[in-house]
Amino acid sequence: MSMRPLQRVISGMETSDGAGVRLKRSLGQSQQARLDPFLMLDEFYSADANDYIAGFPAHPHRGFETVTYMLDGHMLHEDHLGNRGNLRSGGVQWMTAGRGIIHSEMPQQSEGLMRGFQLWINLPAAEKMKAAGYRDIPAEEIPVATLPEGGTAKVIAGSIDVAGDTVAGPVQGLSTEALYVDLNLPPDTVFETALPGDRNAFVYAYDGSGRIGQEALPHSAAGVLGDGDSVRITAGPDGLRALLLAGKPLREPVAQYGPFVMNTVDELEQALQDYRDGTLTD
Template sequence: MSALRTRQLVEKIAGRATSDGDGVKLTRVFGGQGPERFDPFLMLDEFGSDEASDYIGGFPSHPHRGFETVTYMLEGRMLHEDHLGNRGLLEPGGVQWMTAGRGIIHSEMPQQSSGLMRGFQLWINLPAEQKMQPASYQDMPADAFPFHSIPGGQLKMIAGTLRVANQTLSGPIQDKPTEPLYVDLHLEPNQAFDTSIAEYLNALVYVYEGAVRIGEADLQTSQLGRLDAGEQLSILSGTGGARVLILAGKPLREPVVQYGPFVMNSREEIEQTLRDYRSGQLAG
């Protein structure tokens, strides 16, 4: 029997500073050009500041169609409201998983005027046959995502299932078309983490604190590693420990045509989306 193949880094990406919404300062880890490299993921943003002027404008009412957004709060409080009448307060450790589907118009506004606001937003594509499903969302508090102790650290399962140190750990988000795995991993200094990830899933590792080594390559804070195919993932933390996001998902291998907050499969579908939005039918 041949040995299992360990995934290696094939690309290293440094997040870039930008702003979105009403002037919210953030780091765009990836997004925009070359989406097929990250399939089924479309974008990852990290936001984090203790200067209220960097986030107080929030994300006023705006539309989406054709994909899912996942907001994971580390610190701070954000209020979600949408055209369906949904209203939810996202607090530290909480997650909102929103399926825009055929269309949603929502806002995400800070519920604080001082202190630290920190977290991530991930965009995940939907397959063509599910892009026009009714919009929906789940707001889940921090206690839905407990940290699990593992050798050399702890981890939080947001989505998917992972086998670690003879434990099977599952997040509350399951049964999504792209089979997403979303893990927040904290490692103490100089600790090894090993797990298996199905070979057919595309996998990414983002370091948001500290540094890690994967194979012969190093990843520093605010760097994303795109991994090749394989059944195993091995991560070694640096001398200061590390906090990383592990993301994996089933690639859709479909055309991606994006225009701002709309993600469809063809230019014609984008043009129809724009007509629907202008006529008030996008979220009808």
């Protein structure tokens, strides 16, 4: 197998979103910091309620998917379809905005630790105007595999091979064939897995640090992987917790204005007009 090298490191940048939630943004901090089909990755992490209590009041989306993965804490999702979902520690919400959704994500705690991630995945042109929908996936529905050298791999989407067995996550069948794995590696251990050459991929180190091949992957940074058909991740002396993400590139033009992601400026203008007219979700 050909090991993928570490091609680029995108350090997390402090910012805020929603009504003032403090975030660390790696992918998506600029148009040059995307990795088709991934548009953005945010990490939120604070035990100070002032950093998260205002949450994400009602706001629109069109043309992509959002994946919210909660490590610690409790958020309530509500949308214009009448859906209500509680996102608790270890759970995932996979939302497809499609032609339009208006939703909110509000903390259900006034103190304590809130930590997690939100990932934006682009939709192909043929799916941007499909009906909106979402799926709540509680922690108990997400398989966690014990790795040969110790540590675990929690498979949210796609599948990986662990000691000759295929471990498949609950999310399958996407056009982007997304892979989403949460790795927890003890100090100085190695995780290696096949990663098809037609996927773009990156690793986000959120606790500790490590190496991709022989290249350093620092804490709070996304390491974009180069060409190859497998990846080798080595934990640092303090261990490593990291997200491994991969997906088939769409190779389509991207026109983005805030929460709207389309293929052309005309489509963006139409999305804005639909939102102003109240027809975004029709």
